[in-house]
Amino acid sequence: MLLNLLRAEQPDALLFCFDAGEETFRHQENATYKEGRAETPDDFYPQIPRVIELLAAVGVRHVSDPRFEADDFLCSYAQAGCRAGMRVTIVSGDRDILQLANDQVRVAIPHKGYQATEYLGAAEVLAKYGIRPDQVASWKGLMGDASDNLPGVKGIGPKTASQLLQQYESLEGIYAHLADIRPAVRSKLEHDREQAFFCERMARLVCDIPLPVPLDELAMRDLPAETLQQFFDAFEFTLLTRRLREYLATEPGRRMFQAPAAMQVSKPAAAQDAAAQMALL
Helix, strand or coil: CHHHHHHHHCCCEEEEECCCCCCCHHHHHCCCCCCCCCCCCCCCCCHHHHHHHHHHHHCCEEECCCCCCHHHHHHHHHHHHHHCCCEEEEECCCHHHHHHCCCCEEEEECCCCCCCCEEECHHHHHHHHCCCHHHHHHHHHHHCEHHHCECCCCCCCHHHHHHHHHHHCCHHHHHHCHHHCCHHHHHHHHHCHHHHHHHHHHHCCCCCCCCCCCHHHCECCCEEHHHHHHHHHHCCCHHHHHHHHHHHCCHHHHHHEECCHHHCCCCCCCCCCCCCEEEEC
C-alpha cells in the first residue's frame, strides 16, 4: 500500500503514527476503554517490528508514546502542518479523525490497498454524516462507539445524533434545550447525561502534543531506494520490487529517492504540484 500511497499523494513529507500500549490517559480515566474489541489476528503483531524496521531503513519517520494514541499525534501534526501552510492528508479509517477535516486537511480512507481511496474534507463529512467536523466528538458522545467501548446514550443512533446536532449545535446546546426535545428522546438523554459528556471527552483528540520529530525532518527527499529494494529482496517481494522500479521512473519517485543507475528507468517527467503536501498515517 505504501508505494500506491506515494504514487497517489506525492507527499513532500510523511509520518507514521503508532499506538504504543494500553496505558494512555483515556485508559487511566476509563478502565474498560476499548474492551470488547475483536481479537487482533496472531500474525499482526509480529509484522509491526518489520514495518518499523522498513521505515527506519528507508529513513521515513514514525512517532508513538504510551501516554497518547496515534490519533492524538495525527491531530497535533495535522495542526502543525496547517500552521506551516501545508496541505495535509491523513490516511485512516478511524472516524475520530473526521474531526480534523478542514480546508487544508482531508481524510483519506483507503480501500483495496489504496486503489479506491475515499477522500473526506469538511464538506464531504457534512454531506455523508450530516454534521460538521467540529461536531464529531459530540456526535460520538451521543451515539457512542462500540469499537472503543464507549456506550454513549442508549437508544440514540447516528441519524438521531446528527439531527440533534443540526438543531442544537453541540452537546451543551442539546442539554440546554431538553424541554424542547420530544419526550421519548428526552428521557434517554436525561438518563445517560453523564455518559454522553464522558464519551464526548474520550472522543475528543489531543492536538497540542509537543512534536517529537520536527516537521522539517519529515521531508521525503533522497531516500535510499537501494535499501528499500534490498528489504523487498530479503522477503522475496518480487512484485513490490517491480513496482518500486516503476515508481522510480516517475518524477515524484526521482524526487523522493536516490537510486543507482541500474534501478532507474527513463520516462517523461510528470507535472508537479508546487504546494507542499504532508501525508500522515
